[in-house]
Amino acid sequence: MVNLTARDVEATMRNQHRVRNVSLVAHVDHGKSTLTDSMLAAAGLMALEDAGKVRATDTRDDEAERGMSIKATAVTLGYDFRAMRTGTATSDRYVVNLVDCPGHVDFSPEVTAALRLTDGALVVVDCVEGVRVQTQTVLRQALGERIKPVLVVNKLDRFFLELEVHVLSNSPCSVLSNSPCSVPSNWLRQTGILLTITYTCVALQLDDGEVAYQALRRVVEDANAVVAMYSDNELGNCHMSPENGTVAFAAGLHGWAFTLSSFAKLHSTDSSWSGVDEAEMRGRFWGENFFDAETNKWTTCRTGSATCERGFVGFCYNPLRNVIKACMNDKTSLWPLLNKFGVEIKAEVKDLSGKQLLRRVMQAWLPAGEVLLDMLVLHLPSSATAQRYRVDNIYDGPLDDPYANAIRNCDADGPLMIYIAKVVPAGDRMGRMYAFGRVFSGKVASGNKVRVISNKYLPGGGGKEDVFVKTVQRTGMLVGKTFQAVDGVPCGNTVALAGLDAVIVKTATLTDERAAVAAGTIKPLKFSVAPILRKSVACRNPADLPKLVKGLERLAKADPLIECSLEETGEHIVAGAGELHLEVCLDGLKRMAGVDILIGAPVVPYRETVVASSSRAVVTKSPNKHNRLYMDARPLEEELLQAIEDGRVGPRDEVTSRAKLLREEFGWDAGDAKKLWCFGPATTGPNLLVNTCKGVYYTGEIRESVVVAFQAASKGGVLAGEPLRGIRFHLCDAVLHSDCIHRGSGQIIPTARRAIHAAQLAASPRLMEPIYLVEIRVPKSAVSEVYNLLKTRRTKVLERQDLGFGTVVLKAFLPVSESSQFVQQLRLETSGRAFPELAFHGWRLINSDPLEDGSKAAMVMGEARERKGLGPVPKFEELGATF
Known part of the structure; x- marks a missing residue:
């Protein structure tokens, strides 16, 4: 492994064609952080043995406690594209600016901020759970920002180690060998396959991998369906396909991954592939391509022969299954397999067994970090390429002015244009914060004076109080929670700046101190959620009020969405996206303020x-x-x-x-x-x-x-x-x-x-109330309990979808005013078998006259007026x- 120094990374930054800015996005618990570990290991920033265990980008204590990402974490790493193959340093170096984003819907503003700073998205999907609501949301946001996506179908180890598949007698699998054509794409949804989670290491018993292939194909097709719905013509073709190398398959927890190219290279020495290039080999490993080992011929449908297998199953899935089975059950058969595939492992690895052996063998054979970094370098655009088609989507000024032209050309010698998307606590006792953003044109260095245009500034509206001139004290890169100082950062890269946090709240645009032409600003972020749940905060000791106010100011800066306000009644109000978001932010407020805080009951806003x-x-x-x-x-x-x-x-x-x-x-x-x-x-x-x-x-x-x-x-x-x-x-x-x-x-x-x-x-006049769109996954045996709970909370059920696995998905509108303790009560009523997701959907009219005594709207209005101290x-x- 070749490690690049900070000086090597800084030198590579100057070539915008060798810079990749990438966000890792997914639904919660689909494995982004474990995959990030593998990429950090491939870049030499952590030990390969620790990849998937450390979760290096979960830098906060509460993230470790909850086992989930809460804040987006940036990591700048250097990657030598050829060194991974030759073992010696080369000039084929790249800089990859990764941002690991949280997956919970309450923290989606962190995703929005990260997408503005990046040009590509690594979309991670659990191979069993498939494309979920938050996956669709982040894909829609990415395409709206003209971010090119690539796909990673993660947790393939669940196929081999956790899931037992029992094929029922009426399943298409029982007659699959006699079927003249492939199984339809919606096969898994329509069959009676029963998936049973087990906690023993049992190899997956499938009909030669066909079910696994159909599950993977369904995930890819579902992701592409979302892409087709929200694609942007300016972005070009964003279709993700294994044949083109824009889809990878991984097991982040165990640190291995592959693309079809991985196995195309593995089988390239086979005589049956003589004269066939790698691209054609990849094409035969996916889709309706079947290989008959007895006749050594390829066909586009099943021949009915017992030796006829789908290309993916025979050349990708079966080798994986054989190695994993040997690691778990029969080490004596493992070594010949590894010799056949050209895998060299260290002597101490041979003494391991079970999952430990499996992990080390698979990391040596199919290292996830190399596969994913290769995919980012080869299939995601550089800064210089992406800014050409993103400029009109992000710049709010005239598209023919010097700033727009400099952004379009990614011109390091042009006028300075930086967008600050978030403010990151430095983690020191002095309470300092770094402004984290993207240099779109020009170059920023320590000591530069910059004009800071706040997010409240309106062009042509005066607003001198929203424009400041400040000096950049230090420039650097963020590597997790570490600030790594550099002399300067040119355009096309993400950057962390020290010394500007006093005048930046959430976002800002930075330009030259003395610009010859008035600069436009970078367009404001569009969040998929809104701060619709509010709580009041107060000091237990009134003498601590100044500390509370200072803590609220820091909290408002550090979170892209949170709103802190002072009501006319004197109450300090904190507004967030949901219960979890507010809970995390209020815990952070206690640490920032350093005082004992009293938290009021949730308050729901109306319109x-x-x-x-x-x-x-x-x-x-x-x-x-x-x-x-x-x-x-x-x-x-x-x-x-x-x-x-x-x-x-x-x-x-x-x-x-x-x-x-x-x-x-x-x-x-x-x-x-x-x-x-x-x-x-x-x-x-x-x-x-x-x-x-x-x-x-x-x-x-x-x-x-x-x-x-x-x-x-x-x-x-x-x-x-x-x-x-x-x-x-x-x-x-x-x-x-x-x-x-x-x-x-x-x-x-x-x-x-x-x-x-x-x-x-x-x-x-009427009142409007905020509503959540709730998606609940629940076994059929517990559906009645869910319906009973929904009936008590003024909920409108929209859709019921039967997934065919004994699992039902319910979608419903839930008023935010009825959402308090909803998740906890749902889990209690269903004994933990229901998994809800709540996302803000919009505003719904309360169908009653607020001026009519005794109506629902009148009661809501009366409570609000009483709380605010208003009269009739x-x-x-x-x-x-x-x-």
Whole structure:
């Protein structure tokens, strides 16, 4: 094994064609971290014997305790492509910037942040569990970021060591040898195969591997179905296939993996392959290709002969099975097999037995680290290649300005453009943090002064308080929890920067201190979940409040999604994606603050909307009685609402192009489309303020005041002080005093806010509640218990799918307000046999009038107003509004 030094890695970074930025993504517990160990071992960063055991990228204590990744962990490693084969250092070096991402849905914002910084995704799928909900989510996110995926079908050791397959008499396997063609792709779902987990090392009893092949093919096809659904034309062909080398098969826990090329090389000396190149050999190892050993001929369907086997089974699966069986049961037959395959093992390995022997033999024969790193180098794009088609997807400025051109060309001599996707605690007693991101153009070095543009900055909106000039104290690479300092990092690489954490909250764009041309920013991240579960926190000792506030500031910086806010009642609120996310973040808050913290009960946020248009415009008068504003409200079109939340329509769009889109795609009036004043709340939310006044003077002068009132009103509606969602407000008319002194902001802002609240009341206001999409895997014998529990929590069951293994998948909508202790109670009711997954799905209307006493919505509204210290809902007269 050839180890590259930090200086070697730093030198290789300068060649962007030899840089690979890769995220490891998967569903929870599908084996990402164990596979990462193997790649670290192949790069010389850990001992091969420890690969799969240490989980080096689980750097936090709570990750080790829970046995799951919580934070994305970056590792920069050097890889000598030829040295793995020759044993001597060569000039064929690559830098691989890996980011091992968590798989639990509550921590998917970590995946979103990692994908922005990388160009390729190593998607890991458990060969038995298959493509799960979170697998689909991360694939969709990756393709949305124009990230090219490759696939690893993991945990193949489960086929050989854990699963016993009993083929029922009516299974297609019993007649497989007489079948003239292959088994259909959905065969495993339709048959009566019973998979029974055992805890003894029993070799898998299959019909010569055919069932194993069908299971693997199903996983590959399911993954490609997701890719086909969300593929991007600019990204090109992302179809993953074993024949092309973009699918690997692995057992991360035992440190071995292979692609079809591995066995193509193994069998290349066979006389039956004379004159056949490696690509053609790979093609015959997958799909409808069968080899008859007796006639030494290939066919595209079964001949019915006992010696006719599928290519994958005969040339890949059977050699694996024979070696594993020999390791576990009969060592005497193992050594001839290893000699046949050209595998050399150390003398001390021969004294081992069982799984220990299996592990060392398979690592020597099919080392996972080499196979996976080879696949990343050969089949994922370099930085220089990827940035050409990613620039318009990530850059928010003009696509012909110097910054866009430098990103497109991955120009190390161009203007500096860095995106910081997250802030990482340094792990020292001083509480320092590193800004972790990607250099898209230019080069950053220690001592450079950079302009830090925060994620709150809006182009053209002033916002000088959101732009800072700071000095980079140190530049470096992250290797797990270790910061490795380097002189400088050129474009195309990930980077860790010290000295900027004081002004960066979550994300930021860094540019040159003195740029000749105003720089655009990197587009904000789009998360697949939302911070919809909240808890209040307080100090047990009031004197510790400053420490709590400092801890909340650090927590808000360190987590991409978490929101920390101070309510008008004085409560400190922490909002997260789910119960597990909040639990982890609050545990971290206790450590960061170093004080005893009291945690309140979960608080569920709601949204306010309207379901009808105002019958007439409402009018409110200014305090001096010299100005009148006329407002009406109506529901926003569902398609437009979705487009705003997806980022297709927003305040950063060019006015003319946005007006054209609103007119042509959403049927807006041409005049209204041009007079869209703002989005809200926070200038980006899914509510619109439109000026539809005609022939009214001075509206341009009051615009800023009306917008300020709209932002405040949309942040807290009239019903329960909750944010508005999906409402379009029109400023229909205005009567304004001719003297600007009498129509200043002090007169217009409160008037406009009362008008907006009154218009909301006049348009059939309603409340919306957040809902989870729940997927529950449960044995058929426990389905009734699951249904009984769902009935008690206002749940709507959407789908029931029978997998054919005695297992059922239920999908349902679960209100977030009903989700407290749901997972624990479900496991209790089913004796641990049900496995639920909860993911935020969206907002659902509460079908009752909140202004009607005794209704469900009225009770929700009353609880929210009482919690916030609000009085009764104001009436029209109290708002000073009339029709």
